[in-house]
Amino acid sequence: MTELLYMNDCYTKEFEAEVIKVDGKFVVLDKTAFYPKGGGQPTDTGKLIRGNEEFKVVFAKKTGSDVSHEVDKEGLKVGDKVKGVLDWDRRYLLMRNHTAAHILCEVIHKATGALITGNQLDIDKSRIDFSLENFDRDALAGYAEKANEVIQKDLPVRIYTMPREEAFKIPSITKLANVLPPAVKKLRIVEIEGFDTQADGGTHVKSTKEVGKLIIINAENKGKNNRRIYYKLS
Numbered sequence: 001m002t003e004l005l006y007m008n009d010c011y012t013k014e015f016e017a018e019v020i021k022v023d024g025k026f027v028v029l030d031k032t033a034f035y036p037k038g039g040g041q042p043t044d045t046g047k048l049i050r051g052n053e054e055f056k057v058v059f060a061k062k063t064g065s066d067v068s069h070e071v072d073k074e075g076l077k078v079g080d081k082v083k084g085v086l087d088w089d090r091r092y093l094l095m096r097n098h099t100a101a102h103i104l105c106e107v108i109h110k111a112t113g114a115l116i117t118g119n120q121l122d123i124d125k126s127r128i129d130f131s132l133e134n135f136d137r138d139a140l141a142g143y144a145e146k147a148n149e150v151i152q153k154d155l156p157v158r159i160y161t162m163p164r165e166e167a168f169k170i171p172s173i174t175k176l177a178n179v180l181p182p183a184v185k186k187l188r189i190v191e192i193e194g195f196d197t198q199a200d201g202g203t204h205v206k207s208t209k210e211v212g213k214l215i216i217i218n219a220e221n222k223g224k225n226n227r228r229i230y231y232k233l234s
């Protein structure tokens with residue numbers, strides 16, 4: 001089982017850990033700050049350092065309660081002590097894009113009642129799918145403007161856990177989240193103070209101003225009841 005350091009602190013850039021499983025280039029650590037691809041957020045990359053030897057982390061994925069790190073070469077062994085270092089520029093951009101997604105989703109949800117049916121974050125542009133029959137294209141510029149107003153307010157973004165039953169009393173708590181396994185008793189909550197509260201396992205910045213400026217690139221129809229928005233940050 002891997003302890004997920006990013007769940008409590010999204011700003012952990014480096015950490016010490018021990019190798020607990022190895023299968024060729026796939027390495028499991030007792031703890032990690034590498035975010036494993038999931039929930040629309042891409043994998044973190046970076047490196048694992050043993051002594052003066054470096055193993056590039058090219059991919060991280062969840063396998064049960066483990067995080068498996070795919071490295072560029074074999075050689076790590078069970079019991080090895082390693083230092084993990086994230087490719088921080090990439091991760092930080094993803095944190096900004098992820099937090100931007102919350103803000104844009106809530107702006108559009110408030111305006112239209114639409115739910116989020118999918119999302120894919122990336123470093124150059126991200127997309128969100130909404131369950132909407134029609135897009136009011138004239139309204140798009142307004143959504144971006146509203147989102148940027150929220151960003152400029154520099155609202156704190158808080159992360160904490162809450163019992164499942166209590167969390168589900170919050171309106172639209174799972175608006176953005178993927179389906180949660182029923183076994184989960186405690187939910188991780190991401191709250192943009194006074195604006196939005198979500199159950200969510202991803203990484204986020206700690207205040208909205210860190211997002212920067214949100215720009216809507218374009219919008220597409222993706223079948224009945226599915227509208228897709230692309231945005232980027234500057």
Ligand SMILES: [Zn+2]
Pocket residue numbers: 098099102190198200201202203204
């Ligand atoms: Zn999130």
